[in-house]
Amino acid sequence: xxxxxxxxxxxxxxxxxxxxxxxxxxxxxxxxxxxxxxxxxxxxxxxxxxxxxxxxxxxxxxxxxxxxxxxxxxxxxxxxxxxxxxxxxxxxxxxxxxxxxxxxxxxxxxxxxxxxxxxxxxxxxxxxxxxxxxxxxxxxxxxxxxxxxxxxxxxxxxxxxxxxxxxxxxxxxxxxxxxxxxxxxxxxxxxxxxxxxxxxxxxxxxxxxxxxxxxxxxxxxxxxxxxxxxxxxxxxxxxxxxxxxxxxxxxxxxxxxxxxxxxxxxxxxxxxxxxxxxxxxxxxxxxxxxxxxxxxxxxxxxxxxxxxxxxxxxxxxxxxxxxxxxxxxxxxxxxxxxxxxxxxxxxxxxxxxxxxxxxxxxxxxxxxxxxxxxxxx
Amino acid sequence: xxxxxxxxxxxxxxxxxxxxxxxxxxxxxxxxxxxxxxxxxxxxxxxxxxxxxxxxxxxxxxxxxxxxxxxxxxxxxxxxxxxxxxxxxxxxxxxxxxxxxxxxxxxxxxxxxxxxxxxxxxxxxxxxxxxxxxxxxxxxxxxxxxxxxxxxxxxxxxxxxxxxxxxxxxxxxxxxxxxxxxxxxxxxxxxxxxxxxxxxxxxxxxxxxxxxxxxxxxxxxxxxxxxxxxxxxxxxxxxxxxxxxxxxxxxxxxxxxxxxxxxxxxxxxxxxxxxxxxxxxxxxxxxxxxxxxxxxxxxxxxxxxxxxxxxxxxxxxxxxxxxxxxxxxxxxxxxxxxxxxxxxxxxxxxxxxxxxxxxxxxxxxxxxxxxx
Numbered sequence: 001x002x003x004x005x006x007x008x009x010x011x012x013x014x015x016x017x018x019x020x021x022x023x024x025x026x027x028x029x030x031x032x033x034x035x036x037x038x039x040x041x042x043x044x045x046x047x048x049x050x051x052x053x054x055x056x057x058x059x060x061x062x063x064x065x066x067x068x069x070x071x072x073x074x075x076x077x078x079x080x081x082x083x084x085x086x087x088x089x090x091x092x093x094x095x096x097x098x099x100x101x102x103x104x105x106x107x108x109x110x111x112x113x114x115x116x117x118x119x120x121x122x123x124x125x126x127x128x129x130x131x132x133x134x135x136x137x138x139x140x141x142x143x144x145x146x147x148x149x150x151x152x153x154x155x156x157x158x159x160x161x162x163x164x165x166x167x168x169x170x171x172x173x174x175x176x177x178x179x180x181x182x183x184x185x186x187x188x189x190x191x192x193x194x195x196x197x198x199x200x201x202x203x204x205x206x207x208x209x210x211x212x213x214x215x216x217x218x219x220x221x222x223x224x225x226x227x228x229x230x231x232x233x234x235x236x237x238x239x240x241x242x243x244x245x246x247x248x249x250x251x252x253x254x255x256x257x258x259x260x261x262x263x264x265x266x267x268x269x270x271x272x273x274x275x276x277x278x279x280x281x282x283x284x285x286x287x288x289x290x291x292x293x294x295x296x297x298x299x300x301x302x303x304x305x306x307x308x309x310x311x312x313x314x315x316x317x318x319x320x321x322x323x324x325x326x327x328x329x330x331x332x333x334x335x336x337x338x339x340x341x342x343x344x345x346x347x348x349x350x351x352x353x354x355x356x357x358x359x360x361x362x363x364x365x366x367x368x369x370x371x372x373x374x375x376x377x
Numbered sequence: 378x379x380x381x382x383x384x385x386x387x388x389x390x391x392x393x394x395x396x397x398x399x400x401x402x403x404x405x406x407x408x409x410x411x412x413x414x415x416x417x418x419x420x421x422x423x424x425x426x427x428x429x430x431x432x433x434x435x436x437x438x439x440x441x442x443x444x445x446x447x448x449x450x451x452x453x454x455x456x457x458x459x460x461x462x463x464x465x466x467x468x469x470x471x472x473x474x475x476x477x478x479x480x481x482x483x484x485x486x487x488x489x490x491x492x493x494x495x496x497x498x499x500x501x502x503x504x505x506x507x508x509x510x511x512x513x514x515x516x517x518x519x520x521x522x523x524x525x526x527x528x529x530x531x532x533x534x535x536x537x538x539x540x541x542x543x544x545x546x547x548x549x550x551x552x553x554x555x556x557x558x559x560x561x562x563x564x565x566x567x568x569x570x571x572x573x574x575x576x577x578x579x580x581x582x583x584x585x586x587x588x589x590x591x592x593x594x595x596x597x598x599x600x601x602x603x604x605x606x607x608x609x610x611x612x613x614x615x616x617x618x619x620x621x622x623x624x625x626x627x628x629x630x631x632x633x634x635x636x637x638x639x640x641x642x643x644x645x646x647x648x649x650x651x652x653x654x655x656x657x658x659x660x661x662x663x664x665x666x667x668x669x670x671x672x673x674x675x676x677x678x679x680x681x682x683x684x685x686x687x688x689x690x691x692x693x694x695x696x697x698x699x700x701x702x703x704x705x706x707x708x709x710x711x712x713x714x715x716x717x718x719x720x721x722x723x724x725x726x727x728x729x730x731x732x733x734x735x736x737x738x739x740x741x742x743x744x745x746x747x748x749x
Binding site for chain 2: 108109110111112113115116118119120122123128129130131135136138139140142143144146147150151153154155157167
């Protein structure tokens with residue numbers, strides 16, 4: 001594990017994981033300096049080689065936005081955007097519900113701005129294109145940012161009095177607006193794989209289940225196991241989790257997502273990208289829900305005392321469940337994987353995602369794969 | 378990577394299985410633009426236009442011709458179509474925030490503002506410009522509901538020839554079907570290995586002729602051209618009957634050659650500016666047909682001053698402004714190659730009034746042009 005990433009995620013220099021939640025909230029504003037928990041963040045030295053970015057796809061348009069974008073005018077009174085991001089099934093909805101307890105926040109949905117962001121490099125990356133150079137390049141960057149601001153402001157009309165408009169698309173951290181806050185939620189990858197498996201079955205999503213040829217047949221078989229009995233969903237999920245291709249695919253996707261986000265966080269901390277970023281572990285949000293949501297309100301510049309108590313909206317309480325296996329809010333439990341992972345699944349997971357588990361302080365090493373999960377015992 | 382025809386390419390090289398070519402499904406977003414148009418910021422608003430054509434059809438030349446007017450600025454190539462395609466996905470997913478109102482309408486207005494802002498970003502190049510346009514070679518796509526769209530067509534046989542030289546000169550490997558990539562790579566090396574000198578053009582033309590004898594290459598290129606023609610004719614029909622917003626004018630490259638000033642003035646009139654204010658054709662570089670030097674420029678040496686123009690009929694195989702003549706295919710394509718093109722694109726050639734061995738010009742397009 002890189003020393004820099006250790007420090008970002010709060011592991012001390014001896015590789016000892018902090019006490020539960022003790023250093024799991026890490027906030028820093030590129031423009032405001034430290035807000036909390038990052039006094040030991042290392043800045044890259046001038047002569048240190050810059051790590052190669054692992055963003056999926058083409059050269060990120062974030063670079064163009066950084067160099068040619070703009071802050072909104074002081075006179076801009078529209079609700080200001082913020083973003084909640086994370087791997088799917090990591091708690092982005094829950095975090096959004098928590099923030100919505102504040103009367104000046106509206107975080108309504110998933111806009112998927114990355115769809116637009118991914119198209120933008122096509123306009124600026126070829127020398128023959130007008131927007132390859134100034135002044136058109138700035139116009140493209142600023143117009144794109146204005147599109148995001150206007151669209152986000154339009155979402156907030158549903159809550160009069162909202163000063164902040166949020167988006168909670170589960171996606172990679174991609175800084176688009178220099179004035180925005182970004183909340184990155186991480187969740188134990190084993191619980192993510194379990195939740196993704198159930199979610200894919202629930203939605204009978206062949207797009208996910210058939211994404212690679214090796215999982216086509218087993219996914220179809222698992223779908224055939226589903227009956228009106230809720231327990232059949234878990235039987236089918238456990239069946240899928242006994243297959244190496246299934247576990248490796250979801251574990252690998254999760255690790256790539258996590259490592260990419262960690263690197264982006266590092267770049268934001270280093271001032272390479274503007275904007276504020278705060279990372280939160282799902283498990284810490286479970287353990288210290290009220291404290292962490294107040295930190296989030298403060299980062300948004302809002303008074304936490306104005307927020308309604310947790311539980312006012314039932315979908316804000318930790319571990320909230322609708323007691324329906326088909327619900328999007330299925331279980332919300334920490335460590336659910338222990339009831340469903342087999343020893344081989346643990347090994348496959350560790351092989352694909354062990355590094356991210358260490359980076360996020362979920363494990364100190366790979367010794368956990370030799371322990372027998374409670375559910376299997 | 379250079380100019381890329383927008384949309385999908387058919388890679389198959391099997392002949393003539395396209396007896397009835399259908400236009401691609403058009404993104405819903407385009408038709409929504411009229412519903413959620415954004416108001417102009419000021420009553421003296423700048424107007425906009427878009428030239429649409431298959432690559433190597435004369436979009437640069439037409440842009441230069443329109444730029445001869447003091448109130449018209451055709452700035453360059455913004456590839457708005459990539460963003461437009463993404464906008465369609467962005468607003469058309471019911472489960473997503475942008476799939477619901479009022480967010481979808483705001484996304485629509487924001488897209489239009491982006492397009493206008495980008496086009497106007499270069500307006501200081503011509504103070505006083507009241508009409509600003511874009512000449513990206515691409516399919517006819519609607520970006521602004523109040524804009525003029527100029528559909529420019531060129532004989533597909535000349536396009537295939539020009540596209541071939543362009544691919545070699547710019548090493549456009551991505552446009553080549555997989556089956557002939559090795560051949561293409563060898564020809565690219567030979568094309569660029571030709572030393573400067575009096576024989577250079579002839580030797581590069583000889584290299585290009587080998588690619589033009591490749592059935593896979595010729596069929597692929599002709600098929601891609603024909604696909605865009607079908608899509609563009611569909612878009613023209615949709616604009617004219619109101620299913621898509623905007624206004625449309627149709628121009629053939631060959632007519633622009635024959636009646637340059639007259640055709641240009643027709644377009645200037647459609648752009649709602651006074652054609653009599655435009656500078657004469659040929660008064661600026663690269664505005665005379667074939668990019669020839671005007672007599673007043675008194676030179677015929679393109680290698681020493683390429684901006685000024687060249688002698689009529691001169692050819693620079695490695696230049697983006699290679700030749701610019703009508704019917705160049707007659708000296709570049711073998712009868713067999715012409716047959717491949719006619720099998721792949723004969724219907725579309727005839728529709729556009731280009732006579733082939735098996736189909737006489739129908740005259741339908743001329744009617745359509747006049748109707749516009």
